Amino acid sequence: MANDTILSVNDLRISFRTVNGIVQAVRGVSFDLHRGETVAIVGESGSGKSVTMKALMGILPPNAFIEEGSILYNGMDLARADEKTMHQIRGKRIGLIFQDPLSALNPIMRVGRQITEVLRKRGLNKAEARARALELIKAVGIPNPERSFSAYPFQFSGGMRQRIVIAIALAGDPEILICDEPTTALDVTVQAKILDLINQIREERGLSVIFITHDLGVVANMADRVNVMYAGKIVEAGTSEEIFLRPVHPYTWALLESMPDLQTRGRLQAIPGAPPNMLAPPQGDAFAPRSRYALKIDYEKEPPTFKLSPTHTAATWLLHPMAPKMEMPASLKERIARMRKEAEKYV
Numbered sequence: 001m002a003n004d005t006i007l008s009v010n011d012l013r014i015s016f017r018t019v020n021g022i023v024q025a026v027r028g029v030s031f032d033l034h035r036g037e038t039v040a041i042v043g044e045s046g047s048g049k050s051v052t053m054k055a056l057m058g059i060l061p062p063n064a065f066i067e068e069g070s071i072l073y074n075g076m077d078l079a080r081a082d083e084k085t086m087h088q089i090r091g092k093r094i095g096l097i098f099q100d101p102l103s104a105l106n107p108i109m110r111v112g113r114q115i116t117e118v119l120r121k122r123g124l125n126k127a128e129a130r131a132r133a134l135e136l137i138k139a140v141g142i143p144n145p146e147r148s149f150s151a152y153p154f155q156f157s158g159g160m161r162q163r164i165v166i167a168i169a170l171a172g173d174p175e176i177l178i179c180d181e182p183t184t185a186l187d188v189t190v191q192a193k194i195l196d197l198i199n200q201i202r203e204e205r206g207l208s209v210i211f212i213t214h215d216l217g218v219v220a221n222m223a224d225r226v227n228v229m230y231a232g233k234i235v236e237a238g239t240s241e242e243i244f245l246r247p248v249h250p251y252t253w254a255l256l257e258s259m260p261d262l263q264t265r266g267r268l269q270a271i272p273g274a275p276p277n278m279l280a281p282p283q284g285d286a287f288a289p290r291s292r293y294a295l296k297i298d299y300e301k302e303p304p305t306f307k308l309s310p311t312h313t314a315a316t317w318l319l320h321p322m323a324p325k326m327e328m329p330a331s332l333k334e335r336i337a338r339m340r341k342e343a344e345k346y347v
Helices: 049-057 083-089 111-121 126-139 145-149 158-171 188-205 240-245 250-257 330-344
Strands: 005-018 021-034 038-042 064-073 094-097 176-180 208-213 225-230 233-239
Touching (some): 021 038, 021 049, 021 233, 038 049, 049 064, 111 145, 111 158, 225 240, 233 250, 250 330
Parallel strands (some): 038 225
Antiparallel strands (some): 225 233
């Protein structure tokens, strides 16, 4: 791995055993995470992004198995690590913020104890753990630290509960923070505050962040690089600027079209159809049946990955030199023009 690469996922393939057969959930995913950056993994439900996250944390369900690939971290392959090793890494080196804070919190345990338990495992004594827990409660923006320390999770709002989860994740002093749909259960105004908090924490602590979401708009102002995932594969990857201002894959176009902004008028463009059944993945481009830009070859052969720049790649036959010229939707061109104009204000 390069000196600034803290985590490297290489050709990861994960399947599930079910009563109906083998589900191919992740099919050859590769990406790197560099120190101090935020990498987003974006896609609809069922795209394989949360399964990828569970593999990174070593929390795949019993019926799942890693067929191929590696997850390299500090000279270790987490894809082959035993539970004892993963227990040492979870929370201490890699922290996780869940989608639903209620599922991550013990409802009958006081907030302070849930934080201090992590700190005590790091070797702090009772007084040190309490003092550090109060610092963390204050750091994540929860008011009245002393009172909050002694309160139960149900006494807080959804946004405050998510801040508690963040405090618990930070108690392990991790190098990497994985955020799995951390704002989905929150209203829009609270979402923005949690995103700002995650950004602030990353900058203050030099954390590396993997942000998993179904909503491209959530990561527009926080991700350094974006991986667009569909049917278990990364179909487009690039810097935030490349994905938002110069997208090339029809699925990325569709995600951007379905993303609201302040100038949105009328109904948003929904993506037609549904993701494929991964018991029997499509022969060609998995997105073809839902794409109005699909070519004949899309139904016959899987597209290779084309390199548009050192940081921008996409797997679509539209990039083949012999492919007919396809323009992105006019409405998306207008949206990108607005985003470009907005971005220029901060240059």
